[in-house]
Amino acid sequence: MFPKRRVYQVKNTKGELIALHERIDAFNGKKRVFWKKPDGSYGLDRPLVDLPFFGSEHVSKFVHFPVIVCEGEKATSALLDLGIPALGTVTGAAIQPRDVSILTQFPVVILFPDNDDIGKQHMYKIGRVLEDTYRYMNTKVFLWKHAPEHGDAYDLVHAVAMDKLKFVYPSILSLAIPFSDWFVALPVKPQVFYLDDGHAPIVDVVRRFMVIKKVGSGCWQGLCPFHDEDTPSFTIYEDTNRYFCFGCLAQGNTVQFVMHVHNISYKDAVEWLHRL
Numbered sequence: 001m002f003p004k005r006r007v008y009q010v011k012n013t014k015g016e017l018i019a020l021h022e023r024i025d026a027f028n029g030k031k032r033v034f035w036k037k038p039d040g041s042y043g044l045d046r047p048l049v050d051l052p053f054f055g056s057e058h059v060s061k062f063v064h065f066p067v068i069v070c071e072g073e074k075a076t077s078a079l080l081d082l083g084i085p086a087l088g089t090v091t092g093a094a095i096q097p098r099d100v101s102i103l104t105q106f107p108v109v110i111l112f113p114d115n116d117d118i119g120k121q122h123m124y125k126i127g128r129v130l131e132d133t134y135r136y137m138n139t140k141v142f143l144w145k146h147a148p149e150h151g152d153a154y155d156l157v158h159a160v161a162m163d164k165l166k167f168v169y170p171s172i173l174s175l176a177i178p179f180s181d182w183f184v185a186l187p188v189k190p191q192v193f194y195l196d197d198g199h200a201p202i203v204d205v206v207r208r209f210m211v212i213k214k215v216g217s218g219c220w221q222g223l224c225p226f227h228d229e230d231t232p233s234f235t236i237y238e239d240t241n242r243y244f245c246f247g248c249l250a251q252g253n254t255v256q257f258v259m260h261v262h263n264i265s266y267k268d269a270v271e272w273l274h275r276l
């Protein structure tokens with residue numbers, strides 16, 4: 001058996017080649033991956049988190065159908081090869097794409113995590129960002145019941161008999177559960193890392209707009225900027241980098257605070273934060 005070499009092309013929605021992901025599966029079960037620029041030289045011309053989803057060039061064709069989100073090109077290709085609407089993250093499971101807005105164009109987003117903890121956390125973070133940042137509420141999760149350890153869409157497709165492949169997409173659609181139900185079922189609630197918040201601790205940002213007072217360890221309060229009040233209900237938690245108002249129930253992260261206080265888009269809020 002020889003090592004198997006595959007080269008995946010990561011393209012944007014216009015079909016322009018952004019990067020090449022070369023994957024070598026050695027016969028000892030180890031895999032090696034390399035990034036190459038469109039000209040074939042090694043490396044990337046942008047941060048990993050700024051790469052488009054794998055399969056983005058097909059989005060205009062299947063934007064009216066539920067899309068399945070996989071981790072990595074191999075799993076995504078297995079579905080795309082069957083004509084199933086799919087997009088894949090290319091960041092690796094430890095982080096998630098900075099911009100997931102492409103997913104909000106679809107009527108339903110079905111997250112298909114790899115069958116391991118880091119894979120589940122990876123998809124969980126994407127679902128959280130879709131809900132928290134974009135208020136996108138049509139996210140579902142497909143949990144493959146009989147998946148092997150680390151099993152993904154590639155393994156699923158290869159476990160299905162040839163004449164049953166046409167049932168893969170409808171089965172995933174019907175077995176997917178609402179994201180909110182999964183959120184409750186997760187044994188350990190992973191900490192969501194909002195990349196754009198990393199630069200901007202919420203206390204420092206909120207301070208530019210209002211007076212806040214420390215009321216406990218890692219906890220601050222002030223008069224809510226989103227509703228009229230005489231006693232402070234607006235609370236900031238340093239450890240999660242989020243705010244919550246007990247008066248009007250407003251809540252969110254640093255980016256959302258800037259969005260709401262300036263009444264600007266997510267993208268503009270991120271740009272505003274990067275100028276700080």
Ligand SMILES: [Zn+2]
Nearest residue numbers: 224227245248
């Ligand atoms: Zn409020």
